[in-house]
Amino acid sequence: MASKAIVLLSGGLDSAVAAAQAMADGFQAIALSFRYGQRHDREILAAQQVAVHFGIQDHLIVDVNLAQWGGSALTDAAIAVPTGGIQPDEIPSTYVPGRNTVFLAIALSLAEAKQADAIYLGINAVDYSGYPDCRPEFLEAFQHLAAVSSKAGIEGNAPKLVAPLVMDSKVDIVRRALQLEVPIALTWSCYQGKEQPCGVCDACRIRDRALIDAGCPTLATAQGRAFYALDPSKEWR
Template identity: 60%
Template sequence: MASSVASDRSAPRDRFHNGWAVATARPITRSPATSSPFPPLAIALLSGGLDSATAAALAIEAGHRVIGLSFDYGQRHRRELDAAAAVAGALALEEHHVIAVNLAAWGGSALTDPAIPVPDGGVVEGVIPSTYVPGRNTVFIALGLSLAEARGATSLVLGVNAVDYSGYPDCRPDYLAAFQNLADLATKAGREGQGARLWAPLVAWDKATIVREALRLGVPIAATWSCYSGEDLPCGRCDSCRIRDAALVAAGRADLTSAAVRAGADLPAGAALRTGADC
């Protein structure tokens, strides 16, 4: 029988105590030790953003060893790959893989086609934004599933959340449930009842909740990257920056907003680092 997508923090069922520390952050408090000396393995899709970093940290807190998987897909904000590497190091992941998948070859998204401007007018309910990348999550989750089966991982950790699924069809609970059914049918491990479970611990959370949880966990927020602009510093104008900044201010961490980062680099809010930045 196909298992359902896990959306609660208790979803990883096997737990193991093994403390870890993040530079400049306190260690995560883990669940009590089990009798097993071998923590279960999880694959975390790691974009370099706040959401995926928080999801990976939750998997670690729940007792998993974690392998990070990131994608160089021709995104204009390739800076996020540097952030993914920094997060993988800070969280002391078992491994971190970066796979090249050139989705920019056919464009169709503001994130892969420089001719399409990045939206900055706010999220519109029921409207799929131009930052949707055709088929991206389906490709990424399929590759994550391949790695999970090859390594015997029990979970595939995703950072999708309520902010995402309000606009993106491949971040919604019904999509995740359908992909779980596919995973159970399409893999040897799934057919044998040993397949990886998709775990989306943030799926019902808004950005403010994610920020609060990231702070509780000691996630290195300053090392993460959410901006879509393709600049060297967060632009503060794109929808992704604005949503993140509002959540940080609400959490009392205005020092981590894009405006604060730019001020530290002596750049005024809204100024572009590169000529032609169209965010």
């Protein structure tokens, strides 16, 4: 029987690629998604569709309402969704306080209960370098925590945290998605929860530029194709 891996599946492109990588690495994937008080549930629908596509039978959706105290454009309607680009030296307003720490703590609990050997997550320190909980240092610290805070860790079997995309560019992630046959069209990156991606929020702009640069312009939004067709040198940040 294949070893098990917990995969944090948000519904976005990065998490879908992480799930595909876990299975390519020989693991039986157990998907874990969260309703954390985000402003829409479109990404949860995407996570469900991706899980079905990959044949993941065990998919848990956990409610943990971080919106009760807000503090992020993704959970607080009073904070505008950013459309002006990512500033390298600033933490974006889309950062959700403590989100990945909370998610990983629950994933660690699930991994112990399911006797999983690994936890895969699609965090990335390149395109979203302002997020403190998307850095290699965060992963290293949490790996140490897993080793000292769990029965499995005390016994020397703490689940390994695997972030295969942490130092990839967005273009590299798209290329890996193509290699692993990830259903890119099923994933959802937009900060808005409408029927179609808005094409103007920072997440859409980063995704669109990466898709275009990776040779997949038809998967980009119409707004993205029009924007970058005018000037291919435009930065998506």
